[in-house]
Amino acid sequence: MTNGTGGDVRLTGIGKTYGSFTAVHPLDLTVPQGSFFALLGASGCGKTTTLRMIAGLEEPTRGTVHLGDQDVTRLPPYKRPVNTVFQSYALFPHLDIFENVAFGLRRRGIKSVRKQVEEMLDLVQLGEQARKRPHQLSGGQQQRVALARALINHPQVLLLDEPLGALDLKLRRQMQWELKRIQTEVGITFVHVTHDQEEAMTMADQVAVMNAGRVEQLGTPADLYENPRTTFVANFLGTSNFIEAGIEGASGPDVVLRAGDGRLVLPRERCRTPATPGAKVLAGIRPEKISLTHADDADSVPEGRNRITGTIADAAFTGVSTQYVVDSPVCQEFAVYVQNVDRDPRLVPGARVVLHWNPAHTFGLDAAQDAAAGVEEAA
Amino acid sequence: MAFVTWFKRNLVVIAGLLTLAYLLLPNVVVTVFSFNKPVGRFNYAWQEFSADAWTDPCGVADLCGSLALSLQLACWATLGATALGTAIAFALARYRFRARGAVNALIFLPMAMPEVVMAASLLTLFLNLGAQLGFWTILIAHIMFCLSFVVTAVKARVMSMDPRLEQAAQDLYAGPFQTFLRVTLPIAAPGIAAGALLAFALSFDDFIITNFTAGSTVTFPMFVWGSAQRGTPVQINVIGTAMFVVAVLLVLLSMVIGSRRTKSRA
């Protein structure tokens, strides 16, 4: 059913309200053909509703859904070239695996389904299980049946609603690679809904971060992580430290900030708020970008780096890295992740330290928003 | 001492088995007395062994006729109550509509009403309408009181069904009718079967409501009731025993088949 070119999914001004509750505020979104697209957000953010409007399981209150050139907004689900991998799979309990996978083909009046179904079951490595019932399979196997049942129809778009949510961590990692492999192989557009930022970043080419029925930011995983536009995105994807600073002025391509009695530098193009002197800004920095030096060696910190002094409050050894919590005058509970390459034995709670980082990694956000937005949702 | 400990630990098992014995004792008596050769009209005291009644189960006037009538009534009542009840159950479980509370109450009340009250009021209606009491009035009554039980059984099954299954069917190109036929109905089938079985049992065994609505028509329970006044033929025990044995065998058979199937699939 794939028709070569012009197969983008285009949502135009699409919105959904239930009574007085707005699940999805009118939004525009284009999913390029053949891409792996993730809708990321906490539960209740409107991501599943958006997905179900593409599937036709939910009627949008306003706006339109286009698949390529075709307006499918008013089409019922069984007339759309779109298939879904449902949350907790929704495999038909009264049919065996073979019939589950053959269901879509049979409904479209295809008589000889055996060859196709067997090929599809081999693709997901379930050839042996064809005559079992869904409840006799493990969670990972059920997941693959659900995938096979949708993929066999060669949909224009495959929708995945939290497809890995019911699996344990190890299996989830494995299935993330598996899904990515299959998507590359079949070249179908995947739209994937998840609340797991790691899952979204591992698999997707493009991620739309949703919050309270709106798309907060859209971009590649690396772009979202490095250049978050809001504190919600900064906190929901990974961890961020924020320093409330005042803008002192500009210096070439940089903006100079004052935080406490220190001075910080921020690249102008990474500042999301007008660089008017005197204005407030939230200067953000990721924990793994920061280096930690004992106060006794403060002189060894190179010039030109942003630096802050503080005291180690807590240290947690996680194997690959050590996660420190540092108290400093400009920011309580500064998180710092240090790779365990050469561990300095003096870096224990109570030690005075200097935190320093390359100014290019600093990002500046509008100080009017809540610095802790998205922290709880990400937990 | 060891015995006292054992007794204390298994007290609930012993009490439970005694209750089970209490439940089954009458069936044992019915079976034993189906081989009795009573003196006089009543089969209440043991005389001597005889298989006469087993060789001639229809040897009593009207008995097999009433049995056939009861079976016929039960079949039609099951059909009617299952059809009407399943439709209501689907409406309750799958749709929003006005006056839900009133509908629920109307389903619930017949189950919470003593049979004699329903029976008496139904007779009042039939008398007021001048209806001829007989097969049709019994059937109407049976469908009425079986209906609620079917609704309850089917509704429970449909409610516990994941709505995503139907959405998945729609997503896989099944239109509304195909979705109902291929997914909803097969998954609801055990509930519908349970409701139908219950309706059959209730209708077949009903006496109180039938007694009020039958006029001079005699169903099997009414035949038994009449015989309790006029004299109980041994053939009643034969039929009671046969029904018990057939039912137990059918259930055991289905259980064996069920466990085989799961074993061979596992």
Add this chain to the structure above:
Amino acid sequence: MTTLTEAPPPLTPTAPEPAPPRRRGRLTPYWLLLPGLLWLVVFFALPMIYQASTSVQTGSLEEGYKVTWHVATYWDALTAYWPQFLRSVAYAAAATVLCLLLGYPLAYLIAFRAGRWRNLIMVLVIAPFFTSFLIRTLAWKTILADGGPLVGALNTLHVLDVTNWLGWTAGDRVLATPLAVVCGLTYNFLPFMILPLYTSLERIDGRLHEAAGDLYARPFTTFRKITFPLSMPGVVSGTLLTFIPATGDYVNADLLGSTDTRMAGNVIQTQFLRVLDYPTAAALSFILMAAILVMVTLYIRKSGTEDLV
């Protein structure tokens, strides 16, 4: 709506009622409801109204009846038949308590101790249903027969002396006494107690017993503090499913009792089918219905499960 509606046999687990999903066809539910509801309205609700009107009519079979709002029928019926009503309630209450005492151990046994025998015992509980209940009730005539082994044993053990003194039996007979009727009622409605009890017991997580034991509860304390409170929905719907039909029953009183054990159901049946005094019969029927509704409502209030009705 209620545990009771969810619970009658064969009991399927009660599920909380989620908001039903929205569908496209707006009229579909009404079409699905129409035939069944019409049936219930015409053959259940309408007869109730007819009966209400009959109960305030006067006249005779030959000349016909007219509505004269003769409410005194109710008063007359009550003065004439209050012993039978009292007996109905007393017998049904006794049978319900007995059902609970006898049924609980069996339900507990099936839920927690039966292991691989569980299905077999379930079948044995339900199987008697397939033999007509009238035939099985008649079997009690044999079991309780005068001079039979059971009555003989009770006599030797002086149990009958106690029951005679209580007024439950008379002389050396059990048949044709209140004890026989209560015994028959208990027997007939026991499965209606066991099945809901089993359903709610079966849903209790076995680890709760272990947790209670771990927290120093002895087995009986575990039962009193954990198992029994959690089985309350089953207890409530079981008692209702036993008490309501037992109150209206007249088969046991007729087959196993005597003229001294007649219950409200016997009176209604006789008035309707033999005496043909329709207004009195209708009034009696309404009084029975009202009495049961009042008692059930009070019971549900008291048992603290108001979401039941």
